[in-house]
Every structure is written in C-alpha cells, then in structure tokens.
Amino acid sequence: MLKTFPKGGVHPPENKLSANKKIEILPVPKQVSVPVSQHIGVPAKVTVNKKDVVKVGQIIAESGGFISANIHSPVSGTVFKIDEVTDTSGYKRQSVIINVNDDEWDEKIDRSEELIKDFDISSEEIIKKIQNAGIVGLGGATFPTHVKLMPPKGTKPEVLIINGVECEPYLTSDHILMLEKGEEMLVGIQILMKALKVDKAYIGIENNKPDAITHLTKLVKFYKGIVVTPVKVQYPQGGEKQLIKAVINREVPSGGLPIAVGAVVHNVGTAYAVYEAVQKNKPLFERVVTITGKSVKNPGNYLVRFGTAVSDLIEAAGGVPKNTGKIISGGPMMGKALNTTDVPVAKGTSGILIMPEEESKRRVIKPCIRCAKCVDVCPMGLEPFLLMTFGEKAMHKSMEKEDVLDCIECGSCSYACPSDRPILDYIRLGKNRVGAVIRARSTK
C-alpha cells in the first residue's frame, strides 16, 4: 500500500490539464514591477534609485532582517520609479518598477545549459550563497530557505524531505520541473543535504505523476542517499506535517516545527533554485508558473521573470476566456482570487488558475447539520465546525484551547461541508486574532 498521512484528507478532481506541456519561456515584458515583499517576514530594503541602470540578477533590494530575502532584478534596464503597486495580496506594496532595455545578464551568472555535478564548498558557504541569492520556499509559503537550513540550537536535522507532491489540483509546475530539470534538482538536493549535514533525503511524489516517479527513480541511482517515495494521491499530502508523517512516519508535535522530529522539508522548485544559485551563481529572479483552467485555450507551464504582469501571462495562454468568474493565484484549494490582473508574478506564484463563472461561485450558506464531515477530513485532527462557531462568536480563549493554531489552512473542511459554510474563513480570522492575543501576552 502506498504511504499517506493517517487522518482526514480529501480527493478533489485533479484536472492536471497542463501536465504534458513543456516549459516555455515567456518573453521579457517591456516593464516589470518587482515587489520588495515577496516572502514571509520583513520586506526587503530598496537599494537602487530612480534612473539607475540595472542588469539581470543585480541586487535591487536587500534583505531587511534575519527572516527576509534579497530581491534581484529580473530584467536589464533602467529603474523607472519606486512606487506602490498592487500585488497578489490585493494591497498596494512598495515595488521597483523597471523599464526593460535589452537582456543583459550579470557577468557572474553562468548561462550555459551544462550540468555541473561537483561542488566542493562548506556548509556555511552554501547557506551564505543561498541567502545572497534570495531563495525562498517556492511551494507557495515563501519562507526564506536559509532560515530553514540553520536549525535552532539543541535540534539536529536527520533527514531532508523534498516535496514533489503537488497535491493542489490543476497545478503542474513542480511536475514539469521534475521531468525536465530532474538531474539539476538532484544536485540541488545534494547541496541541501550537505548544508544540513544529513545523509538521507526522500523525494515524496504523489502517485498521479508516474512519469516523474520513474524518471527520478532512474536518476537517483547515481546520487548517494536520495530515495524516491511515491505517496498516495490525497489532499493535503503536500502539507509539511502530512508529508513527514507519510514519508518517515513521524508526527510533528502540536505547535512544533518539523525540526522537532529531525526533519526539514523543501520543495522541488527550491531544490532547483538552490542548484542554480550554488552551481551557476544565478539568483532567484524567475520561476515556472502554471497557467491553467478548463476554459483556457493553451494551458501550459511558463518560465516567468518576477514582476511580469499576470495579464501578460494570461495573454500568452490565449487571453482571458469569456465567462470567467475568478482568476486565482495558486491552486483552487489554497489559492487566492485576484482583484485585478495587473499584479506582478512573485516568488510565491506557483500558478494562475482561471475558473469559469459557474464553477467559481460560492453557494448559499446553510445551517450546520452536525454531520461532522469537516471533522472527518481535517488532516490535523481538529474540529472545524466548533472552531468556526468560536470564530464567529469571538471566543478566542476557547479557540486557543481547541488548538486553532495547528490549523494548516488547507481548506478541506470548507470543501467537504455539505452546507457550504465558510469554515476556513472564520478559522483563519480566529487564528489571526488568537495569534495577536498570544503575541500581546508574550510581550507583557
């Protein structure tokens, strides 16, 4: 039997429409607006001025603290202005707007296609390189990678788990990356293993990607310590805690980090970015983005420079189809609807999903019938219906007691609810408020 997490989970229709589409390179647009806050943590500080000439890969904003990341110019040209631009969060954030001129790369970047397998640098140097390259978790959470590579004192990483699950329906960017850049990715994994000083790595891949599993299983023979682990197709298999449970059968304690059970999880996209940063000196300024949807003419996977407008990407896939209800950044389960297509692609944009009107509408909210379906599907073993009620009634203490902070916001409860109740909305609200209460308490 295939490995999986034991509690809950759902299986939405997979709809991997762009699964067999090769990575296409999206032409560089005429203007890009690069937000300085593309990661979790402190926004980066802009280091360029208006009218400055920048090259591809040149640093334009420096990390603003420990949990923060550098931002590099994705294009060459002149800085047009530094202004506030609406990003995928729906709010205006500081951005560097660059007028594109030619495509001149920084000299340090190795642009050859050649695979460089050998590396001979220390763990500290690797982490420094990753930090300088501004790499963040490319699975969607955008947590700075270098922080994850520096485990807190008293903890020791034992295994590295690489997340190639891609459990979100529709999205295929990680899948295609594993197929096309598999070897580079494996080198990246070895670099990560060296940085963490571990000798074991597992690549968890959902069973609906048999080609990726066979391809990587063939390749891992030449790389010591890496094992491919196929896992069952079940959402949210790609959740950090679920994947750890499925692959190495260890349970992260409530409120704890994966390092508490000796595991560190990185996405396949991150592993590839690490390879490029360490072996090719290439900072993170582009990524593979899936553009998909049932009504989209040419769903596909595009290599996109950050700062490119989502509208350009949609144009490449055949324009916004008629009868579009929502355009979502990310997957259908955890993604976020955009309020305009004039937002830039950022480090966390794993896909753009276009949903037709009839599918995107929320249905009328009906009363809870106490069927406990949400309890059945919750992968964290919580009671979503109860948390939702507490959230509505602003009962923060009760929420805290019911471990609301363990919620991973996967949305399985809202998906399974036969009464179409906005369970996750209220849990998220409660989580924010409980978080604020706890922070206030700790500062006292």
Next chain:
Amino acid sequence: MNEVITATIITVSSVGVVAAVILYWASQKFKVFEDPRIDKVEEILPAANCGGCGYPGCRNFAEVCVKSDSLDDLFCPVGGNGCMSSVAKVLGREVSEKDKMTAVIRCNGAPQFRKKTTHFDGALNCTIQSDLYAGETACQYGCVGLGECADACDFNALHMDPITELPVVTEANCTGCNACVVACPKDIIELRPAGKKSRRIFVSCINEDRGGAAKKACAVACTGCTLCFKECEYDAIVIENFLAYIDPLKCVLCRKCVQVCPTGAIWEVNLPPRKAKPAKETDKKPEEKKEVDLIKTAKENITENKTVDNKQDKKNKTE
C-alpha cells in the same frame, strides 16, 4: 404520625441552626475587607460594561478609581463629565472636565462614487474580507460595508445605511466608547471631540493614494490637492501621504476648507446654513462647479444627521 412530624421538625431545624452557626463563624473568620466606596462608585457608573474606559467592566473601573491617587487618566466615556464628577465627589477628589467624544466615519464612498471592480462572495465579515484582499472597489482604504462596527456598538448608535453601504452614527446615542474604532479593520472610524453645539468639520476619507489614483477609485476621495491646506488660516490642516487631516483642537469651524474642496471630501456637521455669498464665488469653471454640486446634492440625499447647505448655494447660482 405525630411523632414522625415532630422528629422531622426537630431534625431539620437543628441542622438549620448548626449550619447557621457554622456560616456565621465562617463569614466572620474569612471576611474580606472591601472598600465600601467601590460599591458606591459602581452605583454611579452606568453599568454598561462596555470596556470604553479601558478596563474589563464597571466594577473593575470602580476599583481602579478608588485605588488610584488621581482621576486624571480615568474617564468613563459613557457616563461623561457628570458621572465622573459624582465619582470624584464620593472619593473626595478633583476631576477635570473632558470633551465629549463622538465617532465619525472617515469614508464617503457610497457605490455611486466608488465603483465596484470585484465581487466578494466569502464570509460576510469585514475582517475576513480585508485579510483576504483590499476590498470590492479600487480603493484599498475605504469601508468594506459589512457592518462589523454596527455589530460592535452596544448603544444602538451605529447602523448600516442600505443605500450608501456605509455606517451612520446616531450622535445622540454615541458615547464615544471606542468599540467601533477597535472593531473596524480598516481604521475608518475616528473618535473626535463632538465640538461646541456638536458642530465639527472633518475629512471623510482616509485614502493615501496619489491624487489621480484616489480620484479614479472614488469620486469623493481626498486627493491631497492642498487647496484646503492653503485656505486654512489656523494651521489646522495637515497633509500627509496625499491625505488631509483636520486637527479638531485647532479648527475654528470657519468652513473655508469645505468650500474649496474640489471633491467634497470635507464634511461639516450640524453647522447652520450658509449666508448668501458675494457674486465672485460663482466665477469658477462651470464644469468643476457642476461636479461639486452633484456630489453635494447626492451627499445630502444620503445623509441623515448632517446638514449640508446646498439649496442656498444653488439658489444663488440660479439667481
């Protein structure tokens, strides 16, 4: 039969007597001394338990009043100055008068001025919506119109207007308890001194975008054009991040800023109708005037409490 009744009566009453003795002894032995003034102060307080004073309830506030040395930092917004002076009398202390505060809504973006660009179909809660994205309109600062402030109000002083989709303050009921200010995720509601005869002037907008973007998103936004700033002779207006703010302590209610505001973002409340103006005023560009008029008449239609004198203006023009 009689024996049973007598036995019962004797047993029950003896149990009662024993219990009474124990309870009396316990009440004397474990007596907790409490300042009797706390009860007195609590009686004076309005018993709204709203938390407007910053303490969890009226009893708690009374305790703090009795224990602290001065009443300067303590104020019950619901009871107001009268209540506080009675409290001071009980405690034999002095208290200074404080201005009555009232909530004002700093958003004017009714749907006819602020076009909706998206439709939100999630849970109907202001905080949830503003956590997810900037709102249904192109203005990321404005009211989202789902009425969390009205739910938070314990005094029936706030309700949502179904036409403007904005909250409306019923000033007579507003105690200035701050509950709506805390509830609003967009920080639209501000507590301002109610002013003499409840007259006040404020900027009903918190849009910090540049003029063009603000105007594009909402016809009645403050664009930071600085006209009011230049007009004000009392340094009461500050412009920061393309947004004007009128300092209520410096404002003398001369109303000049209200007249020059091209978008009608500055509101005057409870001020008497304006007297007829000299003919020079009408020499402005006709187009601009028209727009202001439209906004003002619309504003008049959508407000309850606020008397904006436009009819007079119009008459002047037609004459």
